[in-house]
Every structure is written in C-alpha cells, then in structure tokens.
Amino acid sequence: MPSRYSVIQAVVVGYAVGVGYAHSTSTFQWPNAQLSYVDKQLWEGFLPGLVAQCAPRGNTTAYHDMSTHNVDDGSGGLDASIQFELDRAQNIGQGMIESLNDFSGFEIVAPMFGMADLIALGAIFAVAGCGGPLIPFRAGRVDATEAGPPNVPEPQQDLATHTEMFRQMGFNDTEMIALVACGHTIGGVTQVDFPTIVMDPEDSFVGFDTTTAFDNTIISQYLQNTTEDVLVVGPNVTTRSDFRIFSSDGNATMQSLLNPGTFTQTCADLIERMINTVPNGVSLTDPFSEPFDYVVSEPVFSYRNGTLAMVTTLRVLNPSVNATVTLLWADREGSFCPSTGCSVESFGTQPVTFRLTELGIYLGFTAERYEFNATINVATSISKFWFEINNNDGSDPITVDNGGGGFVIEQDSLFFDNGRTVAVSLTPSFEEFFRLVIAVRGDTTATVSMTAFDPRPTAFSPPSFPVITTVDLILDETNPPDNGFVFFTGNASITTNFISLTATSGGTTYTQTNFDMSATNFSLVEVSA
Numbered sequence: 252m253p254s255r256y257s258v259i260q261a262v263v264v265g266y267a268v269g270v271g272y273a274h275s276t277s278t279f280q281w282p283n284a285q286l287s288y289v290d291k292q293l294w295e296g297f298l299p300g301l302v303a304q305c306a307p308r309g310n311t312t313a314y315h316d317m318s319t320h321n322v323d324d325g326s327g328g329l330d331a332s333i334q335f336e337l338d339r340a341q342n343i344g345q346g347m348i349e350s351l352n353d354f355s356g357f358e359i360v361a362p363m364f365g366m367a368d369l370i371a372l373g374a375i376f377a378v379a380g381c382g383g384p385l386i387p388f389r390a391g392r393v394d395a396t397e398a399g400p401p402n403v404p405e406p407q408q409d410l411a412t413h414t415e416m417f418r419q420m421g422f423n424d425t426e427m428i429a430l431v432a433c434g435h436t437i438g439g440v441t442q443v444d445f446p447t448i449v450m451d452p453e454d455s456f457v458g459f460d461t462t463t464a465f466d467n468t469i470i471s472q473y474l475q476n477t478t479e480d481v482l483v484v485g486p487n488v489t490t491r492s493d494f495r496i497f498s499s500d501g502n503a504t505m506q507s508l509l510n511p512g513t514f515t516q517t518c519a520d521l522i523e524r525m526i527n528t529v530p531n532g533v534s535l536t537d538p539f540s541e542p543f544d545y546v547v548s549e550p551v552f553s554y555r556n557g558t559l560a561m562v563t564t565l566r567v568l569n570p571s572v573n574a575t576v577t578l579l580w581a582d583r584e585g586s587f588c589p590s591t592g593c594s595v596e597s598f599g600t601q602p603v604t605f606r607l608t609e610l611g612i613y614l615g616f617t618a619e620r621y622e623f624n625a626t627i628n629v630a631t632s633i634s635k636f637w638f639e640i641n642n643n644d645g646s647d648p649i650t651v652d653n654g655g656g657g658f659v660i661e662q663d664s665l666f667f668d669n670g671r672t673v674a675v676s677l678t679p680s681f682e683e684f685f686r687l688v689i690a691v692r693g694d695t696t697a698t699v700s701m702t703a704f705d706p707r708p709t710a711f712s713p714p715s716f717p718v719i720t721t722v723d724l725i726l727d728e729t730n731p732p733d734n735g736f737v738f739f740t741g742n743a744s745i746t747t748n749f750i751s752l753t754a755t756s757g758g759t760t761y762t763q764t765n766f767d768m769s770a771t772n773f774s775l776v777e778v779s780a
C-alpha cells in the first residue's frame with residue numbers, strides 16, 4: 252500500500268493536471284471577507300488539527316445532509332438541513348448529533364461561513380484524517396432554515412429504491428456503488444443504534460473492513476469473500492444493502508476499484524461532488540488548493556491626540572529570509588505625501604503555522620506575517636495602501652498592490668477604535684465582554700448602529716444557531732469629542748467574531764461590514780462589578 256503522503260501527493264498532482272488549478276487561487280481581489288476567512292480557517296486555524304484524528308462520522312454527516320438533494324428540481328443538498336432532520340429514523344445514532352455539536356462548539360461559523368460549509372470541511376478532514384486524499388474545499392454553501400425531504404437510504408430498502416434515491420441525489424448506478432464503497436472504507440455499524448443488523452450485544456461496533464484507514468481494503472475483502480461488513484454478510488439478509496449495491500453490476504465497479512490509484516481518485520472525485528452538491532442557485536467559490544501568496548489582515552484604526560494610527564499585517568508565502576517589507580499609502584487627496592510621511596517599514600514579524608504542512612500535507616509552504624503600524628496625518632488621512640517587498644538580493648522589489656488598484660480604504664469616517672476598545676473582565680464573576688468604542692467623523696448629532704455576530708452555540712444539541720444582535724450605540728461619555736471625531740460605545744459578547752457598523756453623520760451614511768474581531772488583540776481591563 253502506498254504511504255499516506257504519496258497517496259495525497261498523487262491526488263494533488265492528479266488534480267493539478269486534470270483540473271489545472273494548481274496556482275489559480277493564489278491571490279484574490281481584496282477586500283473579500285469570505286476568502287480571507289476561509290484561507291485562515293483552512294490553513295492556519297485549528298480545524299486541520301482534526302486531520303490528525305480519524306473521525307468517520309464527519310463524512311456520514313455530510314452524506315446524510317447532502318441526501319436531501321433532488322436533481323429533478325434542483326432543491327436540497329448540502330445545506331445543514333440535517334440539523335432539523337435528526338429525529339428521523341434514517342438519521343438514527345449519536346454520531347451525527349455529536350459531530351454537529353463539535354462543529355458548533357468550535358465557534359467558527361461566521362457571516363460568510365455557515366454550518367453547511369463547516370459540515371463540508373468536516374467531511375474533507377474526516378477523509379484526510381483517515382489517510383485518504385485531501386479533497387479541495389469550496390466555500391459558499393447556504394444554511395437551510397428548515398428540514399429537507401427524507402431521502403437518506405436505509406439498509407432494509409431494496410436495490411431499486413436505493414438506485415432511485417441516488418439518481419435523485421445526482422449519482423448514476425456506477426457512481427452509487429463507488430460512493431457507498433468510498434463511504435464505507437472507514438467506520439462501521441454501532442450495535443445499540445442498529446440492533447437488527449448487529450444482533451450480538453457483545454459486539455458494540457463492527458467495522459466495515461479490518462483497517463481503520465481510508466483504503467481499498469473494503470473492496471479487496473469484499474471481492475475475496477473475507478469481508479466482515481455486516482451490510483454484506485450480516486445475519487439479517489434484509490439489511491445487506493452493501494451486498495445488493497456492490498454486486499448490482501456483476502461486481503464490475505468493485506473490480507475496477509481494486510486498483511489503489513483508481514480507488515483514491517474515484518473516491519476523491521465522488522466525495523468532492525458529494526460535498527459540492529448544493530441547491531440550485533447556490534454558487535461556490537473556486538477551490539482553495541493552497542494558501543494565497545499574500546494575505547492582508549483587516550486594517551485596524553485608532554485616533555488619539557491628532558494622530559490616526561493604522562495597524563495591519565501582510566502574510567507572505569515562502570518569503571526570502573532577508574526580505575524587508577514596506578507599507579506605503581496615498582492620502583485621500585490623491586498621491587500627495589504629507590510631511591508626516593506616507594511609508595513605514597515593517598516593525599516585526601509573526602511566524603505563521605500552517606497546520607496541514609505540520610501534519611505532512613502540502614509540504615514546502617512557509618510564511619511570515621509582517622506587522623505594520625502606520626502613523627497617518629489625520630487631516631489628509633489615507634485612501635489606499637500597498638506594499639513593497641525588497642528581497643535585498645539585487646532583484647527588483649516586488650509590489651503587492653491588489654492587482655494594481657491598491658488596498659482601498661473606502662471611507663475613513665467610521666471605524667472601530669482599536670486603542671479605546673477593551674475586553675472587560677468583571678470581578679468577582681469573571682464575566683467577560685467587549686466594550687467597543689466606535690469613532691465617527693462628525694458631531695454629536697451622528698448616530699451609529701452595530702450588528703454583532705456571535706458564533707457561540709445557543710443550544711446543547713442541534714439545531715444551534717449563532718446569535719446576531721443589532722443595537723444602537725450611545726455617545727461615549729468617557730471619550731469626549733476630539734478634533735472632529737465623536738465616539739460611540741456599546742458592549743458585545745466576548746465571543747463575537749464579526750461586527751458590522753452603520754453610521755449617519757452630516758447627512759451621509761457610512762458602513763463598515765464584517766470587521767474581523769480577530770484582527771487585533773484587545774487590552775483586558777478588570778472591573779469590579
């Protein structure tokens with residue numbers, strides 16, 4: 252059997268040749284909150300840590316959720332409707348409840364990354380975590396608000412019923428055989444949930460094959476008649492659905508999957524199609540095949556004593572060791588550079604940890620995050636910024652300017668004031684929350700409203716939803732008006748991950764959408780309750 256790395260490598264190379272996107276998504280037009288967020292979750296978040304575990308139920312959850320798709324009218328698909336369908340007999344078992352609870356417990360759903368995207372990512376990491384191929388991820392699924400039609404196949408149903416159900420999901424007879432085999436290469440049947448299939452109460456769990464890995468042992472053992480898959484050889488003939496499906500074309504498909512390369516490639520293709528089966532009208536992003544070359548973090552502003560400060564970072568993929576990186580900006584009146592300056596060199600770097608690389612997948616990626624703190628003339632302000640990377644090796648400097656237009660600051664009249672916002676810890680209760688301060692150019696007649704997105708689960712079992720709160724902010728008495736700025740304040744839950752703001756000042760409305768709260772570290776202030 253090939254090593255895990257060589258299997259993954261084979262698949263990645265296969266995709267690069269077959270689909271041709273090896274480097275196609277290495278950059279993107281900023282701002283794009285969805286691409287920035289998914290890049291972070293996929294490469295730098297803790298989710299890839301799940302790859303180190305082999306958790307088959309992540310794949311089951313995605314499959315059951317996708318089963319609501321009806322190819323005839325384009326409805327249903329992977330849309331997190333599974334959250335509303337767990338009381339159905341076809342979704343029996345603790346496995347799916349536990350995996351959905353895990354997903355909401357991660358607290359990473361966001362306005363541009365819902366539970367359905369997380370379920371799809373869970374399937375990718377379930378497969379890779381058991382040694383299977385790393386399936387490319389596309390984002391953009393839309394979460395359902397109610398249950399879909401009941402269309403998850405059950406073991407006691409006959410072949411014709413299963414064939415029709417898979418057709419409705421968009422898979423033909425051959426694809427059905429392969430997809431079921433690819434699904435059942437990992438995991439098995441739990442006695443307590445399926446006592447009519449695993450009849451001996453002593454056998455709490457019976458694996459589909461004798462390995463826990465994502466490999467084609469399920470195929471070879473079936474063809475050699477040594478299989479222990481209870482859906483093939485179990486005592487209850489009625490529930491031998493794997494047998495009926497695997498043998499439905501005289502074992503031709505199972506024979507073809509005996510080749511490990513064919514098995515891996517077929518499974519990667521079919522599971523990718525499975526997680527990308529979404530209701531008509533939902534469009535997914537391009538696949539994330541590797542980390543972007545350059546990623547700018549949310550610029551964070553603060554105003555104090557006549558000076559505007561902007562803090563941001565630039566993540567550079569595979570940087571040169573001697574590189575110096577400079578941030579440059581233009582003011583709001585054009586390219587005029589005021590005497591207070593319009594460029595600043597990075598003051599430091601943060602190491603970037605790519606979890607998948609650490610786990611032996613996508614080897615060869617390193618990155619540094621260059622940090623900047625720009626002091627900006629408050630009157631002329633900033634309209635856009637860009638970067639210059641000098642590798643100090645005689646080569647021409649590289650300009651990182653968002654495809655030519657620069658990283659544009661749409662407006663500078665409404666921003667979340669980083670220097671004045673704090674995380675409050677109440678003593679003795681240890682209750683924590685953000686005390687936000689929002690700066691608005693204008694006077695005290697301005698108004699500000701804030702929408703906060705809190706991913707913390709609202710329930711101990713599915714369905715669980717993020718809490719989205721919209722409040723009007725009040726003038727902040729502790730931060731009086733200063734040099735044309737007025738300050739507003741409000742509190743938000745400490746687990747808030749995105750904030751959107753709308754302000755009206757001097758008859759003009761300003762917005763800031765989906766400010767990423769992880770873009771900065773807040774001072775922690777202890778307050779006696």
Ligand code: HEM
Nearest residue numbers: 307308311314344404405406430431434438439440441492
């Ligand atoms: C006719 C179609 C299918 C039937 C009747 C069927 C039935 C079953 C049953 C009864 C179990 C045991 C569940 C438990 O004990 O919790 C199971 C487990 C599993 N199934 Fe299927 N299945 C089908 C297709 C698929 C497909 C298409 C996939 C994914 C591509 C899949 C993935 C899995 C996985 C990963 C497990 C193991 C779960 C675990 O160990 O926690 N199944 N299936």
